[in-house]
Amino acid sequence: MSENKTLCKLKNTNLLVIVRKIRDSTKWASKGEDGVLLPDTKESITELISNMRKYLIKDISISVEAEKTTLFQIQSTCHPFTKSLIRSLRELKEQLQEEFSNSEDISETLNKLPIKPQDELFKRVFGCGQQCPFCKVPCEAGGKEHEQHHAAVHRPQGLGCYMNVDTEKLVETLCTTEVHSESEFSNTDTKEEWHPYKKYTDYYPDWHIPPDPTIEASDYWKFVLVQYNDRFAQEYEAKPADVPEAWRRITKEQALKGLKDAFNIKGTMNNPKKCIHETRL
Ligand SMILES: [Zn+2]
Ligand SMILES: [Zn+2]
Known part of the structure; x- marks a missing residue:
C-alpha cells in the first residue's frame, strides 16, 4: 500500500463514489413525486431532506432527530439551499482529496477501519x-x-x-x-x-x-x-x-x-x- 500512492488512490475512488451518491440523492430529492421541482420555499426543504434520507437509507442512517435539528437551523429557501449544498459538497471533496494526498499514514487508516483487511486476508489463507x-x-x-x-x-x-x-x-x-x-x-x-x-x-x-x-x-x-x-x-x-x-x-x-x-x-x-x-x- 505504501507504493505508488495506492492508499490515496483507493481513498479517492471511494470518495468519488460517495460524493456521486450524495449529489444524485440531492438531484433526486429536489423533485416532488410528480417529477416537478419542489417550490422555492423554506417549507419544501423539509421534503427535500426527507427525500434525501429515503434515497440514502441503504448507505447512511440519518436519525429523525438529526433531520429535525438540521431543519431548525436552515433559514434559506429550497433552491438556493440545494445549490449551496452541492457547492459545499464539491468543496468538501476537494478538501478531502488534498488531505489524502498529503497524509499517507497507512497504519492509522487501518486502525480506523471497522473490518481489518489483514484479518480478512488471514481468514482466507x-x-x-x-x-x-x-x-x-x-x-x-x-x-x-x-x-x-x-x-x-x-x-x-x-x-x-x-x-x-x-x-x-x-x-x-x-x-x-x-x-x-x-x-x-x-x-x-x-x-x-x-x-x-x-x-x-x-x-x-x-x-x-x-x-x-x-x-x-x-x-x-x-x-x-x-x-x-x-x-x-x-x-x-x-x-x-x-x-x-x-x-x-x-x-x-x-x-x-x-x-x-x-x-x-x-x-x-x-x-x-x-x-x-x-x-x-
Ligand atoms: Zn476445509
Ligand atoms: Zn495428506
Whole structure:
C-alpha cells in the first residue's frame, strides 16, 4: 500500500463514489413525486431532506432527530439551499482529496477501519483450520464453508507423524499415493485397527484426497523431509524415513520453485489432482 500512492488512490475512488451518491440523492430529492421541482420555499426543504434520507437509507442512517435539528437551523429557501449544498459538497471533496494526498499514514487508516483487511486476508489463507488426517497438510478450500476439505499437494506422511509399525521408520509416501494403493493405516481414530487407505472416507468422509499413482511429492516437501529427516524422527521418537536417492539431489531453488508452482495455480483448485499434474509440466 505504501507504493505508488495506492492508499490515496483507493481513498479517492471511494470518495468519488460517495460524493456521486450524495449529489444524485440531492438531484433526486429536489423533485416532488410528480417529477416537478419542489417550490422555492423554506417549507419544501423539509421534503427535500426527507427525500434525501429515503434515497440514502441503504448507505447512511440519518436519525429523525438529526433531520429535525438540521431543519431548525436552515433559514434559506429550497433552491438556493440545494445549490449551496452541492457547492459545499464539491468543496468538501476537494478538501478531502488534498488531505489524502498529503497524509499517507497507512497504519492509522487501518486502525480506523471497522473490518481489518489483514484479518480478512488471514481468514482466507488460514481457511477452515482442518488438517489432512495423515500428513497434516492444512485444508486449502477457501473460507470456512465447504463440504469437503482438500489440498493441492499432500506431504510425505512422516511429516504428520506417521511411521511404519515394524521398522519404526517415518513414512515417506504421500496420501495421494496411499489412497491408490493396497496399504492400510491404523491410528487412534480406527482404535488401532487396520483399515485400507482406499476406504479412508469411512473415517474421514469430509476429506477429498484424490488418488494419484505417481510417487512424487512436490519438490518442496521432498526437500523438507530430506533436510530435516533426523529432526522429525527425533521429535516424533521414530527412525528417519528411507527417502529415495533422487530426492537428495533436489536443490533449495528447485524446492522453492515447486512451492511457487503449486500455489500460483490456486484458481483451478476444483480439481486438485489436475493441479498437481499441471505443476509438473
Ligand atoms: Zn495428506
Ligand atoms: Zn476445509
